[in-house]
Amino acid sequence: MGDHQEKEALFDALVEAAKALGNGRRAELIDVLAQGERPVDELAAEIHQSLANTSQHLQRLLRAGLVCSRRSGTRVYYSVASPAVERLWRALRETAEAHVGELGDLVRAYIGERDQLGMITRDELRRRLREGDVVVLDVRPQPEYDAGHIPGALSLPVADLKSRLREIPQGSEIVAYCRGPYCLYADDAVRVLTGEGRRAARLEEGFPEWKEEGLPVEQSAT
Structure with a gap:
């Protein structure tokens, strides 16, 4: 013993x-x-x-x-x-969200208010992808898209979004996703898109949560 x-x-x-x-x-x-x-x-x-x-x-x-x-x-x-x-890392984040009182204020100070942003859940996105009536944008840096992304997603890093808007089909609803709930890339993308008159929402979470659920993932050929 x-x-x-x-x-x-x-x-x-x-x-x-x-x-x-x-x-x-x-x-x-x-x-x-x-x-x-x-x-x-x-x-x-x-x-x-x-x-x-x-x-x-x-x-x-x-x-x-x-x-x-x-x-x-x-x-x-x-x-x-x-x-x-x-x-x-996800468990640590979720524990802090549940038990650290001032975290909500820190989150709001960093990401601002999301009340005006359209949001879509993972389950809703899965349904929309099956129906084929949504365009999905991966707005993370290109190396992250290459390492793994939601099947069918277009790689359009948020820094390039304004100059590449013509690559997004007109008339389609757009869902942007990025690294997770504290990532601002998708927020910025939705604001740019809605400012251009496009219908857009962000995925509530991000690619890591999608992958962790065992949902389909694609990698770019290198």
């Missing part, structure tokens, strides 16, 4: 993953990597940190076993270690 010292060592090891996530920038990295593999320089740009700081955060996640890395030429690519890491 183990003694209490061994039990303490076990429980210390069990919380190592939580300790690694106990930093906002590292949580941001997991949020981005849930979309697909990315190189260090792109990750640094995504979280607005220096290359050195981003590398340090990634090394901490690597030591905790939450991410994997590989080298291709001069670039180092990172990815989440398994779907369990994505589930851990």
Whole structure:
């Protein structure tokens, strides 16, 4: 039978993953990597940190076993270690939403009010896709679309949306999606589209939640 010292060592090891996530920038990295593999320089740009700081955060996640890395030429690519890491991040987020009182104010301060945005649930989108009466836009960066996307979705990063509006069929209702409930890409896309007189809504959640439900996913040929 183990003694209490061994039990303490076990429980210390069990919380190592939580300790690694106990930093906002590292949580941001997991949020981005849930979309697909990315190189260090792109990750640094995504979280607005220096290359050195981003590398340090990634090394901490690597030591905790939450991410994997590989080298291709001069670039180092990172990815989440398994779907369990994505589930851990989602559970942490949902727990905070349920129990951290001031989180609602922080969310509203960041994303603003969504009352005027059309919203569509995952189940409703599935139904509309079966009926073929909706155009789905993936407004995340191109590498994330290539790593995995909702089947039939058009890749139209939000930064390019205004210049590429003509690529979206006229008269169709549009559903935009991005990284998840705290991602603003889809919000911005819906505002641009409705400002141009198009009918548009955003998916309530994002691609990671779609994938986690075991729904169909496509990857781009590379």
